[in-house]
Amino acid sequence: MGMVMRPGDGRWMRLLPFILVGPSLALILLLFLYPLLRLVAESFLDPTPGIENYVAVVTDPTLWQIIETTLAIGTECTVVTLVLAYPVSYLLSRLPRSRANLLMMFVLLPFWTSLLVRMYAWMVLLGRHGIINEAIIGLGLSDKPFPLLYNRFAVVVGMSHFLLPFMVLSLYSTMIGIDRSLIEAASCMGSTFRQTFRRIYLPLSLPGVYAGCLLVFILAMGFYITPALLGSPQETTISVYIQQQIQQLNWGEGTAMAVVLVAIVIGLFAIYDRLLGFDRLFRDVGAR
Amino acid sequence: MIVASLLRRLPNGLLWAYSVAVFAFLVVPLLVVVPVSFSSGMYLQFPPPGLSLHWYEDYFGDPQWIDATILSLKIALCVVVLAVGIGSLAALVIVRMPFPGIGLVRLILMTPLIVPSVVVAIAVYSVYVTFHLIGSFLGIVLAHTIVALPFTVVLMVAGFQRVDRRLEEASYTMGASVAWTFRHVTLPILRPSIFAAAIFAFIASWDEIIMVIFIGGGAGTTLPLRMFNYLRTEINPTIAAVSTLLLVFAIVAFATAETVRMRGNARRAARGGAS
Numbered sequence: 058m059g060m061v062m063r064p065g066d067g068r069w070m071r072l073l074p075f076i077l078v079g080p081s082l083a084l085i086l087l088l089f090l091y092p093l094l095r096l097v098a099e100s101f102l103d104p105t106p107g108i109e110n111y112v113a114v115v116t117d118p119t120l121w122q123i124i125e126t127t128l129a130i131g132t133e134c135t136v137v138t139l140v141l142a143y144p145v146s147y148l149l150s151r152l153p154r155s156r157a158n159l160l161m162m163f164v165l166l167p168f169w170t171s172l173l174v175r176m177y178a179w180m181v182l183l184g185r186h187g188i189i190n191e192a193i194i195g196l197g198l199s200d201k202p203f204p205l206l207y208n209r210f211a212v213v214v215g216m217s218h219f220l221l222p223f224m225v226l227s228l229y230s231t232m233i234g235i236d237r238s239l240i241e242a243a244s245c246m247g248s249t250f251r252q253t254f255r256r257i258y259l260p261l262s263l264p265g266v267y268a269g270c271l272l273v274f275i276l277a278m279g280f281y282i283t284p285a286l287l288g289s290p291q292e293t294t295i296s297v298y299i300q301q302q303i304q305q306l307n308w309g310e311g312t313a314m315a316v317v318l319v320a321i322v323i324g325l326f327a328i329y330d331r332l333l334g335f336d337r338l339f340r341d342v343g344a345r
Numbered sequence: 346m347i348v349a350s351l352l353r354r355l356p357n358g359l360l361w362a363y364s365v366a367v368f369a370f371l372v373v374p375l376l377v378v379v380p381v382s383f384s385s386g387m388y389l390q391f392p393p394p395g396l397s398l399h400w401y402e403d404y405f406g407d408p409q410w411i412d413a414t415i416l417s418l419k420i421a422l423c424v425v426v427l428a429v430g431i432g433s434l435a436a437l438v439i440v441r442m443p444f445p446g447i448g449l450v451r452l453i454l455m456t457p458l459i460v461p462s463v464v465v466a467i468a469v470y471s472v473y474v475t476f477h478l479i480g481s482f483l484g485i486v487l488a489h490t491i492v493a494l495p496f497t498v499v500l501m502v503a504g505f506q507r508v509d510r511r512l513e514e515a516s517y518t519m520g521a522s523v524a525w526t527f528r529h530v531t532l533p534i535l536r537p538s539i540f541a542a543a544i545f546a547f548i549a550s551w552d553e554i555i556m557v558i559f560i561g562g563g564a565g566t567t568l569p570l571r572m573f574n575y576l577r578t579e580i581n582p583t584i585a586a587v588s589t590l591l592l593v594f595a596i597v598a599f600a601t602a603e604t605v606r607m608r609g610n611a612r613r614a615a616r617g618g619a620s
Contacts, residue, residue: 078439084494085494087472095471163368173569173573174375177584303467326459
């Protein structure tokens with residue numbers, strides 16, 4: 058017990074930071090980043106050395122289709138969540154803080170609920186004999202069930218449900234910072250709600266819109282569970298494809314696609330950092 | 346006049362109606378699993394033909410479901426200890442003892458959050474194939490710790506930044522040791538952050554599915570993996586019972602966390618925001 062250390066204890070103290078950060082760094086480097094680099098190498102080596110896996114990504118129409126599908130689903134989710142979240146965030150930002158916090162619980166509750174519970178819930182709602190179809194038939198609106206599940210619609214709905222809280226938080230954190238007196242000044246001077254919104258509120262809220270859209274789009278790029286469970290083979294996203302290839306031990310094709318996915322995501326994060334600064338990400342999600 | 350005032354209020358009413366619809370979109374789909382879980386029907390039927398606890402009996406009577414639940418709990422608790430432990434040490438270094446290149450270290454610790462989870466999973470999988478860690482308890486714990494670590498580091502960095510170092514210096518000046526000061530000065534201030542980090546680490550592991558699709562299976566079938574396999578093959582209301590239990594669990598955890606957060610906020614406000 059003789060070692061009572063005090064701040065500023067010589068050589069031992071100089072090594073201390075490296076010892077303390079060591080376990081975390083070792084875990085990430087040894088189990089994740091080093092193997093990731095090996096996978097990048099694998100994409101150039103398997104099955105034969107060369108860039109053929111990447112040539113395939115560009116030339117093979119099926120692979121191109123998968124990338125396109127992923128980008129398109131991401132875009133659709135971004136639009137849907139923005140349209141749903143903007144008015145809600147506007148309302149929340151104008152309410153007194155305590156009431157906004159209370160309503161924010163509706164936004165945050167899905168965050169806490171297991172992803173698989175949410176997937177099952179959508180299956181119950183959208184299935185052939187699901188709640189929505191039973192209701193439609195029960196009300197006599199149609200005599201045949203609508204195909205709501207295992208298609209693009211289900212994937213976009215399920216993903217938007219997951220992504221919506223991220224959009225709300227991004228918008229909300231910008232909107233509570235907008236000076237209300239600017240809006241009041243404009244309406245005092247006789248500008249209509251529409252004019253005030255277009256000329257003042259909308260431009261001031263744009264950083265939040267950019268942040269939310271980029272974040273939702275980035276997150277949408279990596280989705281696996283939702284397209285796998287709620288989609289059909291036509292909704293094969295990049296992540297689903299990677300999983301299929303690795304499971305069939307096609308390491309070369311799988312890893313090449315993984316490199317493409319990581320490149321897309323890192324490129325988008327770089328744009329986020331340039332436009333808004335990376336720190337904002339944690340502030341937004343931890344906002345309130 | 347009344348028409349004019351109604352018209353002026355209309356946008357506000359519409360905004361509320363729209364927002365309530367969006368809140369409903371967020372929350373109602375979560376709740377539909379509840380009536381299904383109490384249904385006496387053999388398959389998905391809505392409205393349920395009658396009430397029964399059949400599917401709960403199925404869940405509690407099936408060792409496979411129970412084993413998966415217990416395994417997930419054990420793994421999540423190990424991940425909490427590990428990720429909060431090593432994450433706090435890393436955060437301490439980042440805030441208190443930054444060395445040249447600490448920015449890079451910080452970025453490296455964030456990478457599991459930046460890189461899409463399927464890619465993280467196949468990287469870990471490629472190592473586990475070599476070292477025969479597939480399906481092992483240790484393997485899943487380490488993999489989940491990778492997923493949880495970025496959250497615990499971020500939360501603990503924020504926690505250490507909140508600690509006023511003058512309080513610690515005052516303690517040293519009065520002759521207290523580093524250990525005593527940590528225990529009686531620093532730790533109480535850090536407690537809410539540790540609590541938040543622990544909750545995030547727990548959820549990150551408890552809900553983790555993509556990693557275990559690759560590295561789980563067999564004896565390492567966690568609750569989410571069992572649910573995933575179930576959803577792919579058969580949907581009978583047993584999973585509704587599981588989902589309802591998980592939903593209740595999530596609501597209780599959420600309410601606890603919110604209460605602790607609000608109590609913390611209130612205490613900070615009571616202190617006059619001096620921090």
